[in-house]
Amino acid sequence: MINYIIRRILLALLIILLVSFAVFVLVRLLPGDPIEMILSQNMLIEMTPEMIEEARAARGLNLPVPVQFARWLVRLVQGDFGISILHNYNIGSELGGRVVVSLLIGVPAFIIAMIIGSLLGVISAVRRGKIIDTVVTTIANVGITAPTFWIGILLIFFFGVTLNWLPNFGYTLPWVNFGQSVRQSVMPVFVTALAPIASAARQTRAAVLETLGEDYTRTAWAKGLNERKVIIRHVLKNSMLPVVILMGSMFRIIIGGAVIVETVFVIPGMGMLMVDSVLARDYPVVQAVIVVMTVIVVLSNLIVDLVQGWLDPRIQYE
Numbered sequence: 001m002i003n004y005i006i007r008r009i010l011l012a013l014l015i016i017l018l019v020s021f022a023v024f025v026l027v028r029l030l031p032g033d034p035i036e037m038i039l040s041q042n043m044l045i046e047m048t049p050e051m052i053e054e055a056r057a058a059r060g061l062n063l064p065v066p067v068q069f070a071r072w073l074v075r076l077v078q079g080d081f082g083i084s085i086l087h088n089y090n091i092g093s094e095l096g097g098r099v100v101v102s103l104l105i106g107v108p109a110f111i112i113a114m115i116i117g118s119l120l121g122v123i124s125a126v127r128r129g130k131i132i133d134t135v136v137t138t139i140a141n142v143g144i145t146a147p148t149f150w151i152g153i154l155l156i157f158f159f160g161v162t163l164n165w166l167p168n169f170g171y172t173l174p175w176v177n178f179g180q181s182v183r184q185s186v187m188p189v190f191v192t193a194l195a196p197i198a199s200a201a202r203q204t205r206a207a208v209l210e211t212l213g214e215d216y217t218r219t220a221w222a223k224g225l226n227e228r229k230v231i232i233r234h235v236l237k238n239s240m241l242p243v244v245i246l247m248g249s250m251f252r253i254i255i256g257g258a259v260i261v262e263t264v265f266v267i268p269g270m271g272m273l274m275v276d277s278v279l280a281r282d283y284p285v286v287q288a289v290i291v292v293m294t295v296i297v298v299l300s301n302l303i304v305d306l307v308q309g310w311l312d313p314r315i316q317y318e
Helices: 002-027 034-038 041-046 049-058 065-077 091-126 131-145 148-162 178-212 215-222 227-264 270-279 283-311
Strands: none
Touching: 002 065, 002 283, 034 049, 065 283, 091 131, 091 178, 091 227, 091 270, 091 283, 131 178, 148 178, 148 227, 178 227, 227 270, 227 283, 270 283
Protein backbone atom coordinates (compact mmCIF):
# COMPACT_ATOMS: atom_id res chain seq x y z
CA MET A 1 0.00 0.00 0.00
CA ILE A 2 2.79 2.43 0.93
CA ASN A 3 4.68 1.57 -2.25
CA TYR A 4 1.53 2.22 -4.28
CA ILE A 5 1.05 5.65 -2.68
CA ILE A 6 4.69 6.56 -3.32
CA ARG A 7 4.40 5.51 -6.97
CA ARG A 8 1.18 7.51 -7.38
CA ILE A 9 2.80 10.59 -5.85
CA LEU A 10 5.77 10.29 -8.22
CA LEU A 11 3.39 9.84 -11.15
CA ALA A 12 1.42 12.87 -9.98
CA LEU A 13 4.59 14.96 -9.91
CA LEU A 14 5.41 13.82 -13.44
CA ILE A 15 1.91 14.76 -14.65
CA ILE A 16 2.17 18.18 -13.03
CA LEU A 17 5.57 18.71 -14.66
CA LEU A 18 4.34 17.71 -18.12
CA VAL A 19 1.18 19.82 -17.85
CA SER A 20 3.22 22.79 -16.63
CA PHE A 21 5.63 22.54 -19.56
CA ALA A 22 2.81 22.14 -22.09
CA VAL A 23 1.00 25.21 -20.74
CA PHE A 24 4.28 27.14 -20.56
CA VAL A 25 4.88 26.54 -24.27
CA LEU A 26 1.30 26.84 -25.55
CA VAL A 27 0.54 30.13 -23.81
CA ARG A 28 3.54 31.67 -25.56
CA LEU A 29 2.19 30.59 -28.94
CA LEU A 30 -0.85 32.83 -28.50
CA PRO A 31 -0.79 35.97 -30.66
CA GLY A 32 0.12 39.17 -28.87
CA ASP A 33 2.95 40.47 -26.71
CA PRO A 34 2.45 41.04 -22.96
CA ILE A 35 4.77 44.04 -23.12
CA GLU A 36 2.51 45.66 -25.69
CA MET A 37 -0.48 44.87 -23.47
CA ILE A 38 1.17 46.84 -20.65
CA LEU A 39 2.17 49.93 -22.55
CA SER A 40 -0.35 52.41 -23.82
CA GLN A 41 -0.55 53.29 -27.51
CA ASN A 42 1.19 56.61 -26.88
CA MET A 43 4.05 54.91 -25.12
CA LEU A 44 4.40 52.46 -27.99
CA ILE A 45 4.69 55.35 -30.41
CA GLU A 46 7.31 57.06 -28.28
CA MET A 47 9.33 53.98 -27.39
CA THR A 48 11.88 52.58 -29.79
CA PRO A 49 12.15 48.84 -30.55
CA GLU A 50 15.32 48.80 -28.46
CA MET A 51 13.42 50.16 -25.43
CA ILE A 52 10.67 47.58 -25.89
CA GLU A 53 13.29 44.84 -26.08
CA GLU A 54 14.83 46.12 -22.86
CA ALA A 55 11.42 45.89 -21.18
CA ARG A 56 11.14 42.28 -22.40
CA ALA A 57 14.64 41.51 -21.14
CA ALA A 58 13.83 42.97 -17.70
CA ARG A 59 11.09 40.35 -17.38
CA GLY A 60 13.13 37.52 -18.87
CA LEU A 61 10.86 37.21 -21.93
CA ASN A 62 13.79 37.45 -24.34
CA LEU A 63 15.33 34.18 -23.16
CA PRO A 64 14.76 30.83 -24.92
CA VAL A 65 11.60 29.06 -23.75
CA PRO A 66 13.48 26.11 -22.13
CA VAL A 67 15.58 28.57 -20.10
CA GLN A 68 12.49 30.50 -19.03
CA PHE A 69 10.78 27.25 -18.02
CA ALA A 70 13.79 26.06 -16.01
CA ARG A 71 13.97 29.36 -14.10
CA TRP A 72 10.23 29.34 -13.45
CA LEU A 73 10.32 25.70 -12.29
CA VAL A 74 13.15 26.38 -9.84
CA ARG A 75 11.18 29.25 -8.30
CA LEU A 76 8.01 27.13 -8.24
CA VAL A 77 9.75 24.36 -6.27
CA GLN A 78 10.76 27.02 -3.77
CA GLY A 79 7.12 28.12 -3.44
CA ASP A 80 7.52 31.26 -5.53
CA PHE A 81 4.88 31.62 -8.26
CA GLY A 82 6.50 34.81 -9.52
CA ILE A 83 5.21 38.31 -10.25
CA SER A 84 2.37 39.27 -12.58
CA ILE A 85 3.65 40.84 -15.80
CA LEU A 86 0.59 43.04 -16.23
CA HIS A 87 -0.30 44.11 -12.68
CA ASN A 88 3.03 43.50 -10.90
CA TYR A 89 1.45 41.72 -7.91
CA ASN A 90 2.71 38.64 -6.08
CA ILE A 91 0.98 35.73 -7.81
CA GLY A 92 1.12 33.43 -4.78
CA SER A 93 -0.70 35.90 -2.54
CA GLU A 94 -3.31 36.71 -5.18
CA LEU A 95 -3.86 33.07 -6.10
CA GLY A 96 -4.32 32.04 -2.46
CA GLY A 97 -7.42 34.21 -2.12
CA ARG A 98 -8.75 33.09 -5.51
CA VAL A 99 -8.39 29.39 -4.61
CA VAL A 100 -10.43 29.94 -1.45
CA VAL A 101 -13.25 31.54 -3.44
CA SER A 102 -13.27 28.74 -6.04
CA LEU A 103 -13.33 26.05 -3.35
CA LEU A 104 -16.17 27.81 -1.51
CA ILE A 105 -18.21 27.38 -4.69
CA GLY A 106 -16.82 24.05 -5.90
CA VAL A 107 -16.79 22.00 -2.68
CA PRO A 108 -20.47 22.66 -1.75
CA ALA A 109 -21.42 21.92 -5.37
CA PHE A 110 -19.48 18.65 -5.22
CA ILE A 111 -21.08 17.55 -1.93
CA ILE A 112 -24.57 18.48 -3.11
CA ALA A 113 -24.03 16.73 -6.43
CA MET A 114 -22.90 13.45 -4.89
CA ILE A 115 -25.65 13.38 -2.24
CA ILE A 116 -28.57 14.42 -4.45
CA GLY A 117 -27.30 12.61 -7.54
CA SER A 118 -26.78 9.33 -5.67
CA LEU A 119 -30.15 9.62 -3.94
CA LEU A 120 -31.97 10.30 -7.21
CA GLY A 121 -30.16 7.40 -8.83
CA VAL A 122 -31.19 4.97 -6.09
CA ILE A 123 -34.81 6.12 -6.16
CA SER A 124 -34.90 5.89 -9.95
CA ALA A 125 -33.49 2.36 -9.94
CA VAL A 126 -35.74 1.07 -7.16
CA ARG A 127 -38.79 2.58 -8.89
CA ARG A 128 -37.73 1.54 -12.35
CA GLY A 129 -40.39 2.13 -15.00
CA LYS A 130 -42.46 4.36 -12.71
CA ILE A 131 -43.14 8.08 -13.13
CA ILE A 132 -40.34 9.06 -10.75
CA ASP A 133 -37.87 7.06 -12.85
CA THR A 134 -38.96 8.89 -16.01
CA VAL A 135 -38.68 12.27 -14.29
CA VAL A 136 -35.20 11.57 -12.89
CA THR A 137 -33.94 10.21 -16.20
CA THR A 138 -35.27 13.24 -18.08
CA ILE A 139 -33.70 15.67 -15.61
CA ALA A 140 -30.39 13.79 -15.80
CA ASN A 141 -30.35 13.95 -19.60
CA VAL A 142 -31.13 17.67 -19.55
CA GLY A 143 -28.48 18.32 -16.89
CA ILE A 144 -25.78 16.59 -18.91
CA THR A 145 -26.59 18.18 -22.27
CA ALA A 146 -27.52 21.75 -21.24
CA PRO A 147 -24.61 24.23 -21.67
CA THR A 148 -23.42 25.62 -18.34
CA PHE A 149 -23.22 29.23 -19.50
CA TRP A 150 -26.76 29.04 -20.93
CA ILE A 151 -28.22 27.76 -17.65
CA GLY A 152 -26.35 30.48 -15.77
CA ILE A 153 -27.67 33.24 -18.03
CA LEU A 154 -31.24 31.93 -17.70
CA LEU A 155 -30.97 31.89 -13.91
CA ILE A 156 -29.58 35.43 -13.85
CA PHE A 157 -32.42 36.66 -16.09
CA PHE A 158 -35.17 34.90 -14.12
CA PHE A 159 -34.05 35.09 -10.47
CA GLY A 160 -31.82 38.14 -10.69
CA VAL A 161 -33.36 40.48 -13.26
CA THR A 162 -37.04 39.48 -13.41
CA LEU A 163 -37.77 38.47 -9.81
CA ASN A 164 -34.85 40.30 -8.19
CA TRP A 165 -34.52 37.55 -5.60
CA LEU A 166 -30.78 36.93 -5.93
CA PRO A 167 -27.73 39.04 -6.82
CA ASN A 168 -26.79 38.89 -10.49
CA PHE A 169 -23.04 38.78 -10.01
CA GLY A 170 -20.19 39.12 -7.52
CA TYR A 171 -19.13 37.18 -4.45
CA THR A 172 -18.68 38.04 -0.77
CA LEU A 173 -16.67 35.82 1.56
CA PRO A 174 -18.89 34.17 4.22
CA TRP A 175 -16.83 35.55 7.13
CA VAL A 176 -17.34 39.05 5.76
CA ASN A 177 -21.12 38.87 5.26
CA PHE A 178 -22.59 35.39 5.62
CA GLY A 179 -26.10 36.22 4.41
CA GLN A 180 -24.88 38.02 1.31
CA SER A 181 -22.41 35.23 0.60
CA VAL A 182 -25.17 32.59 0.70
CA ARG A 183 -27.40 34.62 -1.61
CA GLN A 184 -24.57 35.15 -4.07
CA SER A 185 -23.64 31.45 -3.94
CA VAL A 186 -27.05 29.94 -4.72
CA MET A 187 -27.00 30.28 -8.50
CA PRO A 188 -23.27 29.54 -9.06
CA VAL A 189 -23.40 26.45 -6.83
CA PHE A 190 -26.54 25.18 -8.57
CA VAL A 191 -25.07 25.68 -12.04
CA THR A 192 -21.78 24.06 -10.99
CA ALA A 193 -23.56 21.06 -9.43
CA LEU A 194 -26.11 20.46 -12.20
CA ALA A 195 -24.00 18.34 -14.56
CA PRO A 196 -22.37 16.32 -11.73
CA ILE A 197 -25.84 15.65 -10.23
CA ALA A 198 -27.03 14.32 -13.57
CA SER A 199 -23.94 12.15 -14.06
CA ALA A 200 -24.08 10.79 -10.50
CA ALA A 201 -27.79 9.99 -10.87
CA ARG A 202 -27.24 8.05 -14.10
CA GLN A 203 -24.20 6.19 -12.79
CA THR A 204 -25.91 5.30 -9.50
CA ARG A 205 -29.07 4.15 -11.28
CA ALA A 206 -27.08 1.83 -13.54
CA ALA A 207 -25.03 0.44 -10.61
CA VAL A 208 -28.10 -0.16 -8.41
CA LEU A 209 -29.99 -1.88 -11.24
CA GLU A 210 -27.04 -4.20 -11.78
CA THR A 211 -26.82 -4.98 -8.06
CA LEU A 212 -30.56 -5.61 -7.82
CA GLY A 213 -30.13 -8.40 -10.35
CA GLU A 214 -27.40 -10.21 -8.38
CA ASP A 215 -28.06 -13.55 -6.68
CA TYR A 216 -27.32 -12.29 -3.17
CA THR A 217 -29.93 -9.55 -3.58
CA ARG A 218 -32.57 -12.02 -4.72
CA THR A 219 -31.63 -14.24 -1.79
CA ALA A 220 -32.16 -11.32 0.60
CA TRP A 221 -35.62 -10.74 -0.88
CA ALA A 222 -36.36 -14.47 -0.57
CA LYS A 223 -35.47 -14.39 3.13
CA GLY A 224 -38.28 -11.95 3.68
CA LEU A 225 -36.20 -8.83 4.39
CA ASN A 226 -38.08 -5.60 3.85
CA GLU A 227 -37.13 -3.19 1.07
CA ARG A 228 -35.28 -0.78 3.35
CA LYS A 229 -32.96 -3.44 4.75
CA VAL A 230 -32.25 -4.94 1.34
CA ILE A 231 -31.41 -1.57 -0.17
CA ILE A 232 -29.24 -0.36 2.73
CA ARG A 233 -27.48 -3.59 3.68
CA HIS A 234 -27.01 -5.29 0.34
CA VAL A 235 -27.56 -2.89 -2.53
CA LEU A 236 -26.03 0.44 -1.54
CA LYS A 237 -22.62 -0.73 -0.36
CA ASN A 238 -22.09 -2.89 -3.43
CA SER A 239 -23.32 -0.14 -5.75
CA MET A 240 -21.18 2.68 -4.44
CA LEU A 241 -17.89 1.59 -6.02
CA PRO A 242 -18.72 2.95 -9.51
CA VAL A 243 -20.04 6.14 -7.89
CA VAL A 244 -16.81 6.62 -5.93
CA ILE A 245 -14.83 6.18 -9.15
CA LEU A 246 -17.09 8.80 -10.71
CA MET A 247 -16.21 11.28 -7.94
CA GLY A 248 -12.76 11.89 -9.39
CA SER A 249 -14.12 12.84 -12.79
CA MET A 250 -16.87 14.93 -11.20
CA PHE A 251 -14.33 16.99 -9.29
CA ARG A 252 -12.39 17.53 -12.51
CA ILE A 253 -15.57 18.77 -14.18
CA ILE A 254 -16.27 21.15 -11.30
CA ILE A 255 -12.74 22.56 -11.27
CA GLY A 256 -12.70 22.92 -15.05
CA GLY A 257 -16.21 24.39 -15.08
CA ALA A 258 -15.10 27.11 -12.69
CA VAL A 259 -13.76 29.01 -15.71
CA ILE A 260 -17.27 29.30 -17.21
CA VAL A 261 -19.26 29.69 -14.00
CA GLU A 262 -17.00 32.34 -12.49
CA THR A 263 -16.98 34.29 -15.74
CA VAL A 264 -20.78 34.24 -16.06
CA PHE A 265 -21.38 35.29 -12.44
CA VAL A 266 -18.28 37.53 -12.18
CA ILE A 267 -16.84 35.58 -9.24
CA PRO A 268 -13.21 36.46 -8.40
CA GLY A 269 -11.93 32.89 -8.29
CA MET A 270 -9.29 30.86 -10.11
CA GLY A 271 -11.36 30.49 -13.26
CA MET A 272 -11.93 34.20 -13.76
CA LEU A 273 -8.30 34.93 -12.94
CA MET A 274 -7.19 32.53 -15.66
CA VAL A 275 -9.55 34.05 -18.25
CA ASP A 276 -8.35 37.57 -17.48
CA SER A 277 -4.71 36.46 -17.55
CA VAL A 278 -5.06 34.63 -20.87
CA LEU A 279 -6.64 37.69 -22.48
CA ALA A 280 -3.84 39.87 -21.07
CA ARG A 281 -1.11 37.36 -22.03
CA ASP A 282 -0.02 37.37 -18.39
CA TYR A 283 2.03 34.18 -18.72
CA PRO A 284 3.12 33.59 -15.09
CA VAL A 285 -0.44 33.90 -13.77
CA VAL A 286 -1.85 31.45 -16.33
CA GLN A 287 0.90 28.96 -15.49
CA ALA A 288 0.28 29.28 -11.74
CA VAL A 289 -3.47 28.78 -12.06
CA ILE A 290 -3.05 25.70 -14.26
CA VAL A 291 -0.53 24.18 -11.84
CA VAL A 292 -2.86 24.69 -8.86
CA MET A 293 -5.82 23.22 -10.76
CA THR A 294 -3.72 20.24 -11.81
CA VAL A 295 -2.58 19.62 -8.23
CA ILE A 296 -6.17 19.70 -6.97
CA VAL A 297 -7.33 17.24 -9.63
CA VAL A 298 -4.39 14.87 -9.11
CA LEU A 299 -4.91 14.82 -5.34
CA SER A 300 -8.63 14.14 -5.77
CA ASN A 301 -7.84 11.21 -8.06
CA LEU A 302 -5.40 9.78 -5.50
CA ILE A 303 -7.99 10.03 -2.74
CA VAL A 304 -10.59 8.33 -4.95
CA ASP A 305 -8.19 5.45 -5.65
CA LEU A 306 -7.56 4.93 -1.93
CA VAL A 307 -11.27 5.03 -1.07
CA GLN A 308 -11.93 2.60 -3.92
CA GLY A 309 -9.53 0.11 -2.35
CA TRP A 310 -11.18 0.54 1.05
CA LEU A 311 -14.64 -0.16 -0.40
CA ASP A 312 -13.52 -3.17 -2.42
CA PRO A 313 -10.96 -5.36 -0.59
CA ARG A 314 -10.57 -7.41 -3.78
CA ILE A 315 -8.48 -4.59 -5.25
CA GLN A 316 -4.80 -5.32 -4.74
CA TYR A 317 -2.20 -2.54 -4.85
CA GLU A 318 0.85 -4.03 -6.47
